[in-house]
Amino acid sequence: MQRRALIQAGAVLTAAAMTGSAHASEKAAPPAAAFVNMTGVGLPVIVDGRVRNYVFIVLKLHLGPGHAVEAVRAKEVYLRDALVRAGHRTPFTLADSWTALDTAALSASVIRSASTLIARGAVARVEVVSQTPRRRTGMRGV
Numbered sequence: 001m002q003r004r005a006l007i008q009a010g011a012v013l014t015a016a017a018m019t020g021s022a023h024a025s026e027k028a029a030p031p032a033a034a035f036v037n038m039t040g041v042g043l044p045v046i047v048d049g050r051v052r053n054y055v056f057i058v059l060k061l062h063l064g065p066g067h068a069v070e071a072v073r074a075k076e077v078y079l080r081d082a083l084v085r086a087g088h089r090t091p092f093t094l095a096d097s098w099t100a101l102d103t104a105a106l107s108a109s110v111i112r113s114a115s116t117l118i119a120r121g122a123v124a125r126v127e128v129v130s131q132t133p134r135r136r137t138g139m140r141g142v
Contacts, residue, residue, distance in 0.1 A: 034063040036072045037129075041080055043087040043106075045098045045133075053098045058129040059110065064121040075118050082113035099133035 038059040045053040061079075063072060072079075086109045092101040107126035114123035 034067070034069050036061045036063065036069055036076065038076060038080060041083060042134075043084065043092060043101060045093050045101070046088070046091040047093060047098065054134040055099065055101050056132045056134070057101065057106070060127040060129050061110070061114070061123045062125040062127065064124040067119065067122045072114075072118060072122060075114075078117050079110065079113055082117065083110060086113070099136065100131050101128075103128045 038061060040056060041059065042054050042056045044051045045055060061072065063069065083106075090105075092106045092109070094100055094102055106128065110126045111123050115121070
């Protein structure tokens with residue numbers, strides 16, 4: 001009889017400990033930062049008025065507080081279009097390379113476009129995950 005009581009008490013204590021730790025981990029876990037990935041955006045490298053190369057980029061858009069991922073995803077097509085238009089109007093070209101783009105100018109353009117298209121502060125930060133040039137050569141002066 002005593003053995004049954006010990007087994008039942010052990011099962012109850014184990015279940016209570018698991019429930020308590022689950023609630024503690026839910027309270028302690030910080031909310032995950034929201035982000036949206038933009039893949040496969042092709043931007044031109046324009047030098048002296050001529051398209052010299054294309055660089056395909058992958059961006060990670062870190063959202064501002066209070067902005068939903070779904071709202072930004074719904075406007076991703078418009079952000080992509082605004083980025084390509086800005087890339088043709090004022091190229092994000094580096095002075096010494098035809099195989100990479102100016103990430104600071106690119107990020108500023110995306111944040112500016114997002115504040116106009118979505119809402120102010122919708123995109124807090126832009127991370128350029130990768131840049132893949134169409135042609136692997138093209139240093140200026142070579």
